[in-house]
Amino acid sequence: MAKSPTEPVSDPNEEIMRATYRALREHGYADLTIQRIADEYGKSTAAIHYHYDTKEDLLAAFLDYVLDRFKDTVHEVETTDPERRLDKLLDKLLVEPEDHQDLLVAILEMRSQAPYKDRFSDRFRQNDEYVRYLLRTVIDQGIQDGVFVDVDTEHVARALMTIVDGARTRAVVLDEDCALTTARRTADEYVTSVLLND
Amino acid sequence: MAKSPTEPVSDPNEEIMRATYRALREHGYADLTIQRIADEYGKSTAAIHYHYDTKEDLLAAFLDYVLDRFKDTVHEVETTDPERRLDKLLDKLLVEPEDHQDLLVAILEMRSQAPYKDRFSDRFRQNDEYVRYLLRTVIDQGIQDGVFVDVDTEHVARALMTIVDGARTRAVVLDEDCALTTARRTADEYVTSVLLND
Incomplete structure (x- = not known):
């Protein structure tokens, strides 16, 4: 924030x-x-x-x-270099200030109510679509620039959001200090293996 | 089940x-x-x-x-071949019968209450430790057998559980049909790049 x-x-x-x-x-x-x-x-x-x-x-x-x-x-995030931009974006998604743990707790409670409250699920879906759009855009740019492999950008965006959502859930449910750092490293490993030309 | x-x-x-x-x-x-x-x-x-x-x-x-x-x-899961055993384990974690969506919803509600109820968080933590133990065991076996690269097994187990938890959260919050299949593919990509010798 x-x-x-x-x-x-x-x-x-x-x-x-x-x-x-x-x-x-x-x-x-x-x-x-x-x-x-x-x-x-x-x-x-x-x-x-x-x-x-x-x-x-x-x-x-x-x-x-x-x-x-x-x-x-x-x-x-001001850089236009695709690799650095994706890196910064993942930082924003996975390196949150420590004092936001309480907010993560409240947000997971609201997320768990999404099946019962359309106005909650609408917003979580819009949020997810927006972030996946940002991810697809930077990945597409990287593919055009020849720094990323030509992948299924929609799948890669969903894969990265799966890692992000897993980290947020684990940070709350297991109260794991390492949930976000584990996920940040996992996202890096995933990006390196799936997106980067050797 | x-x-x-x-x-x-x-x-x-x-x-x-x-x-x-x-x-x-x-x-x-x-x-x-x-x-x-x-x-x-x-x-x-x-x-x-x-x-x-x-x-x-x-x-x-x-x-x-x-x-x-x-x-x-x-x-x-009866096979002892590490690569196939890990594959089957990920199937168990990520290919659930369709009619379990309602149970996933209720479980996420209980997970979101873990910060307030020790008896819930104890069980979710035990469950997570047990599954990570299974994952570490099969990965260690694969390393011993020379089919997997010598990795930080604890990190890989946590990375895979992050993908699993992300899928379960997304299946509920976004009501995504593709949440589990996306995660299954992501787990495969991750295992292939991080664990398998080329």
């Missing part, structure tokens, strides 16, 4: 999103209430309901917010 | 486990109640509470049950 959610802001929507972020990290998804978000917001629940009818509305907006912030960090 | 949970049995514990399996597949974890399990069991909630004090006790036992059944299917 680009900015710390504790920085001062004035946009009420932004403030509610940051309050939701803090409440989710503290209480998790299952125990999240509008009251707890309001406590973090420092205003009444009515002030939140003015913007969001239900908790599900608010959480759908929160997923959009998290996705937008992720997009911002991806846009910070 | 070795046997269909709809086959007739006489052991009450086994019957309660099968009822839990059916109730979880129908209602999911969040909406699971002892009443709903009792409905599937065809007896009163008291008949279940005679064996299990709380829903969490019962679900911890259910995770043991699922893990034991998984162990049974793994023991069916």
Whole structure:
């Protein structure tokens, strides 16, 4: 994420999103209430309901917010060299700040509810499609430039996202410190063997 | 899983486990109640509470049950040839019967609760350690036999489990038909490049 959610802001929507972020990290998804978000917001629940009818509305907006912030960090990758760009992209996907473990926990809870909540599954699917699009684009560029082997880019993008999602799940379920570093190394091994010309 | 949970049995514990399996597949974890399990069991909630004090006790036992059944299917892999044995093991991990999608959904819900429930996280960790032990054993055997490259077996086992966990998460969250086949192909590519001598 680009900015710390504790920085001062004035946009009420932004403030509610940051309050939701803090409440989710503290209480998790299952125990999240509008009251707890309001406590973090420092205003009444009515002030939140003015913007969001239900908790599900608010959480759908929160997923959009998290996705937008992720997009911002991806846009910070400025190199156009395909190999370095793919490397930086995998860093963004797999080297998260330590203090995001609590958010990973809450996000996995929301992911597990995707089969029951269309608005959650829509957002997770859009997010996944967006990241796979970024991966395909950089791989296609590498193939055009002759630095990557001519592969099935859609499969390689899905393979890399499988490694990313596995790491995120393992970091939460097994509370493994090494989940992300293992996955980063695995992604490197995969990229080296499948994409790089010897 | 070795046997269909709809086959007739006489052991009450086994019957309660099968009822839990059916109730979880129908209602999911969040909406699971002892009443709903009792409905599937065809007896009163008291008949279940005679064996299990709380829903969490019962679900911890259910995770043991699922893990034991998984162990049974793994023991069916009879070949001792390391390359074929690893292949069959990955099949067991990544080629599940289609009708297990509902169970995958319920299991992901339970996995997302691991940070809050020690008895869940203990079992998921034990399960993961057991499967990694199996993977390390077959990889070590292949190294001894000279068919696999001398690798960091612990890392390779974790890498393969990252792919497995990614597939299971994606199958649920994105409802992707191709999640398991993509992961099976990715695991093959990984094994070929990292383990096999050219």
